[in-house]
Amino acid sequence: MNKNKFSIKNIPGWAITLGIFGILYLTGLHTEAIGQVQRILLATGIKNADVPAIDEIASTSAENTAEVTTGANMAGAGFKMVGLDGKTVAFESLKGKVVFLNIWATWCPPCIAEMPNIHSLYKKMDPNKVAFVMLSVDEGGMGKVKKFIDKKGYTFPVYMPASQFPQEFYSTAIPTTFIISPQGKIVAKQEGMAEYDTKEVREFLEGLAK
Template identity: 80%
Template structure:
């Protein structure tokens, strides 16, 4: 009687996929793999960031009230302190007078990783002393983990970690979440989930607020 011969072709497809994902998970590469797939999705242009067509106090009030964030004469995030990857503490209020692009992310978040290359492109095109980028990591593994990730990717946008209690205004049910804050310190746009930011609409919106 002929013995049954083992063949790769006889392995079910789901078992192969499960094995591949298991290997990626054990090696810590699953986040990168998922992020790469989501990056391809962003490249299709189907997930463009939603920004207002005009800046007005009415639009700001409507956005704030719909999200349950109290309007205030003071800057959002007042009192919040951050620390950069060199260990320098920065007061969020010190950025008042600039347009702020605030992105809340983490190294373990595939959608965050997916959108970072196009945020870097946006930063390269519009980053200036009048437009501040705040890439705020909420990793709990410490600064070394975040710094290692940023250095490996070669990103040059400013990266920070919280150094005080997280402001209520920046709470969100999703990660990543991105806020655009006017020079007056008001939230004028909010995007929950990954999106493509290196678009003409976003560039024009940011530069249109520069004073």
């Protein structure tokens, strides 16, 4: 008679790992789990956002100011967004402020990973000088997005596209973040997740807003 009994120790490690991810996938928790791992990666500081030197931006701002007085040359001009409150907002209405534009989705683990540090940055910025646009590209309506934001307790402004997506904001990666000057020019672009609540990014945004 075979006296060998079943033991979890006899299960290969790869099978256990596959089973755990299978359960997470079936329960819809895989995105959160992967996002949490990537959040730990961000905390190490090896994925800090890259921003240019503020003096490089300042040298071109004066030249660009006259070009954007009508808003015609502003990045995203003509684009409309709808907020969680159902109100439609014209992107060019943000002209005159620094715009922190983050393109994300609820199904995107890197997006979820970087959101806490973006929210932390948002709470440190002057809303009269720096406008945050968390632009969701989720399909299926606002309900899923609003449920996600409410669950997380985020208070930054969240929108969804309400018109054709501007060509200037196309990217091969998600998340992608754009920083737009008060003159309406894209001055920084970050593809993929990053840590934004850093001294360098805060000083960059504050310097643009002066």
